[in-house]
Amino acid sequence: MNDLETSRQSEIPQTKPSKPKKPKRQLSERTIGYLLVSPALILIFAIAIWPVLQSFYFSLFDLRLNDPTKSSVNLNYSIDLDRYLSNYPFLIGGIESEIRNGNAVDELEEVKEKLQTLNQQIQTDPGAAEKYEAVNEKLNNFERVPDHLKLVEIEQQTSQNYLETIKGIQKDLDALRGQNEFKNIDKIVGLSNGLDDAIIKPNFIGFEHYQNNLTDKRMWKALANTVTFTVISVFIELVIGLAIALLINKAFFGRGLIRASILIPWAIPTAVSALMWRYLYDGQNGIIAKIFAEVGLVDEMSSLLTTSTGAMFSVIFTDVWKTIPYMALLILAGLQTIPKSLYEAAAIDGANKWKQFITITLPLLKTSILVALLFRTLDAFRVFDLIFVLTGGGPANSTETISILAYTVMFSQTNFGEGSALSVIVFICVAIISAIFIKLLGSELIKDGSAK
Amino acid sequence: MQKKAGPLFYVFLFLFVFVVMFPFLWMLITSIKPMSELFGEKAFMPFTDNPTFKNYASVFLDYPFLNYLWNSFVVASITTIYTVFVASFAAYAIARLNFKGKPIILGIVLSVSMFPQIATISPIYIILKNLGLTNSYLGLIIPYTTITLPLSIWILVTFFRKIPFDLEEAARMDGASLLQTYWRVILPLAVPGIFTTAILVFIAAWNEFLFALTINTAEKYKTVPVGIAMFQGQYTIPWGEISAATVVVTIPLVIMVLFFQRRIVSGLTSGSVKE
Numbered sequence A: 001m002n003d004l005e006t007s008r009q010s011e012i013p014q015t016k017p018s019k020p021k022k023p024k025r026q027l028s029e030r031t032i033g034y035l036l037v038s039p040a041l042i043l044i045f046a047i048a049i050w051p052v053l054q055s056f057y058f059s060l061f062d063l064r065l066n067d068p069t070k071s072s073v074n075l076n077y078s079i080d081l082d083r084y085l086s087n088y089p090f091l092i093g094g095i096e097s098e099i100r101n102g103n104a105v106d107e108l109e110e111v112k113e114k115l116q117t118l119n120q121q122i123q124t125d126p127g128a129a130e131k132y133e134a135v136n137e138k139l140n141n142f143e144r145v146p147d148h149l150k151l152v153e154i155e156q157q158t159s160q161n162y163l164e165t166i167k168g169i170q171k172d173l174d175a176l177r178g179q180n181e182f183k184n185i186d187k188i189v190g191l192s193n194g195l196d197d198a199i200i201k202p203n204f205i206g207f208e209h210y211q212n213n214l215t216d217k218r219m220w221k222a223l224a225n226t227v228t229f230t231v232i233s234v235f236i237e238l239v240i241g242l243a244i245a246l247l248i249n250k251a252f253f254g255r256g257l258i259r260a261s262i263l264i265p266w267a268i269p270t271a272v273s274a275l276m277w278r279y280l281y282d283g284q285n286g287i288i289a290k291i292f293a294e295v296g297l298v299d300e301m302s303s304l305l306t307t308s309t310g311a312m313f314s315v316i317f318t319d320v321w322k323t324i325p326y327m328a329l330l331i332l333a334g335l336q337t338i339p340k341s342l343y344e345a346a347a348i349d350g351a352n353k354w355k356q357f358i359t360i361t362l363p364l365l366k367t368s369i370l371v372a373l374l375f376r377t378l379d380a381f382r383v384f385d386l387i388f389v390l391t392g393g394g395p396a397n398s399t400e401t402i403s404i405l406a407y408t409v410m411f412s413q414t415n416f417g418e419g420s421a422l423s424v425i426v427f428i429c430v431a432i433i434s435a436i437f438i439k440l441l442g443s444e445l446i447k448d449g450s451a452k
Numbered sequence B: 001m002q003k004k005a006g007p008l009f010y011v012f013l014f015l016f017v018f019v020v021m022f023p024f025l026w027m028l029i030t031s032i033k034p035m036s037e038l039f040g041e042k043a044f045m046p047f048t049d050n051p052t053f054k055n056y057a058s059v060f061l062d063y064p065f066l067n068y069l070w071n072s073f074v075v076a077s078i079t080t081i082y083t084v085f086v087a088s089f090a091a092y093a094i095a096r097l098n099f100k101g102k103p104i105i106l107g108i109v110l111s112v113s114m115f116p117q118i119a120t121i122s123p124i125y126i127i128l129k130n131l132g133l134t135n136s137y138l139g140l141i142i143p144y145t146t147i148t149l150p151l152s153i154w155i156l157v158t159f160f161r162k163i164p165f166d167l168e169e170a171a172r173m174d175g176a177s178l179l180q181t182y183w184r185v186i187l188p189l190a191v192p193g194i195f196t197t198a199i200l201v202f203i204a205a206w207n208e209f210l211f212a213l214t215i216n217t218a219e220k221y222k223t224v225p226v227g228i229a230m231f232q233g234q235y236t237i238p239w240g241e242i243s244a245a246t247v248v249v250t251i252p253l254v255i256m257v258l259f260f261q262r263r264i265v266s267g268l269t270s271g272s273v274k275e
Helices: A002-010 A029-058 A081-100 A105-124 A129-140 A156-179 A185-196 A208-214 A217-248 A255-267 A270-280 A287-295 A308-335 A340-348 A353-381 A385-390 A402-412 A416-446 B007-031 B040-044 B054-061 B065-096 B102-113 B118-130 B138-162 B165-173 B178-207 B210-215 B224-229 B239-269
Strands: A078-080 A151-153
Touching: A029 A416, A029 B065, A029 B102, A029 B118, A029 B138, A029 B178, A078 A081, A078 A156, A081 A105, A081 A129, A081 A185, A105 A129, A105 A156, A156 A185, A208 A416, A217 A308, A217 A353, A217 A402, A217 A416, A217 B007, A255 A308, A255 B007, A255 B239, A270 A287, A270 A308, A270 A385, A270 B007, A270 B224, A270 B239, A287 B040, A308 A353, A308 A385, A308 B007, A308 B239, A340 A353, A353 A416, A385 A402, A385 B224, A402 A416, A402 B118, A402 B210, A416 B118, B007 B239, B054 B065, B054 B239, B065 B102, B065 B138, B065 B178, B065 B224, B065 B239, B102 B138, B118 B138, B118 B210, B138 B178, B138 B210, B165 B178, B178 B239, B210 B224, B224 B239
Parallel strands: none
Antiparallel strands: A078 A151
16 A cells, blocks of 8 residues: 555656656556557467468478478579579689680580670679679678578579570580590589579469368378367267266365376376377387287287277377366366256256256356367367377378378478478368357357456 | 265275376386386386386486476476566456457467467478577577467466456555556466466476477477487387486476466366356
8 A cells, every 4th residue: 555655646746846757647548458468469470370371371382491492482583693603603614624625625615605695694684783793702702692692583584594505505515525535524514503503483383282282192191080089089088077077076085186196197298198108008018008908908919009090099098098187177167166056956856966967067067168178179180299209190191190291291301382281271170170169159268257 | 066975986086096197107117127127028017126226317317308307497487487477468458458359359369379380380490490590499489489378368367357356446546557556456466377377388388399399409409398209229219218207207297286286277277167
């Protein structure tokens, strides 16, 4: 209270005569509201929404990180001056030295002339001229060429001309190679091949990745695996989770301990628990594999991780083990909000336990269950670490989910364009799932509680 | 519902907890077995005659495991502090102030929390690579915002809404400005909620796998989940060390969960239950 009073006093103008007080009070609640929300919104936009849009944009390009001519998004023809100027002068030099040695003088003179005409063309290209000099200077001083200088957009005409000329020169050189004794022919051919890569073609391909993916068996298999995994594991989790929540919804000794112990599978990193289960499922030394084999759940220990049904079963079993606690807790929290008086009234009316469950518990739990289902379904649908560590998507892609496939395409095959297309497909699926759930939930999820 | 819990109930409870905990207990046993007892018939023995701590020593001496722990700790802590800080303002505004577009903002937050990480990874990876931020702490802290910020706003809004409005009105009557009310009245009352959020955000950041796997590939910057998942022996998978490492990561989490279970549960269930 004292603090409040002093602060109130400080706002009376006389106490601070020199400075005019900032018009803090005039900021309306609305403005402050927007101000407070804006940092979070900006961050969310920059780190989540924009990348998703960018993913979509990438998916329209043939983007490959390990291929220098396709490593970025290019809408137009351009020339990599760094690459060009690292090759061109040496190529000319090499040709000149062969000429000096008297090898195929006429032919090489012709090649040299073609190259110089081409060089002239690039130098006089309105876009390239200035940067040409700058890059050349940097290279002469053995400095690194900054990215903004390196790439210059050029006319399609020029670039096609360029590629044709280089092709012609390569042919000429190849033809000469058989007839003469050159000193450095390999070097010269190598340099002329290097010039090829200096032209960067537009890699916009429209919806080709989507077309390819939608007709690709592997994509559909991955999608089917994802749906199988999601539906089965979420269903089992819901049924067992509900059962457990109903059972432990009573006062008993050691409640905190139980709660803590069922939280542990949830709290441990998924990757670590997946690795742990990989050991437990191990075909030779895994205790769970042994138990399952003895009980007759699987024919032999090794079939858990080496057959496709076994692997899918293992993955689902682990997911169920890990997330039942979460499910049970969410449902338990919902159960605890149901007033006891309802059950008492029902009991007086002669309703038995089952009837009470159907007419009171389930309808009142609807929201809790739907919310839990929504979050669990989405989590299961985008499953990555569990499967990546436990089976790696194998055996024979039988547990490969769509996220795993997208990761593999992006980071193992470094095909970012196609991988982005796959990730957009994941995004669309997730959007559809959430839309269905939110439709079922109505506006309850984002109701404005402050109006209460 | 039923008030009393019978003995059968406790038997069931014990079985349930045993099943849930069994994998951990087994890892604990495995971690103290000597190398020779990890394979063959002895692999299935629930005890060992020659307990050894060799696996634990190996985890810390032969692998950069301490380094992984430190990386995870740094990344998770900074992520937690900064997201909860940013989120607390946004959540306060959404929960307590009157302005237009709140349902839309909350809708955006909720939908972003549903984004699959794989859908953001290619641009984030390329941007971080161009900025030279792959293999750095910042390279993980930035993308972790996608996961943690919506989560913390979502939980905090629920907590802020629970604080009685009368207190705020009283403070305003006394002439406190909006921000003063926030700092002096609301925030102290919201500390438990903020703490709960921080625990959940910390766990989420500590456990994250996909970004950590793709962005920080250098041994020096790997986090615990990626580090353990990539444990490689020369010829076989080093299960002894892996079990020891699993135990080492699990124990702090067990302690944390034991201490904070009430808060964790309230955080997990907030927003999903109508009150």
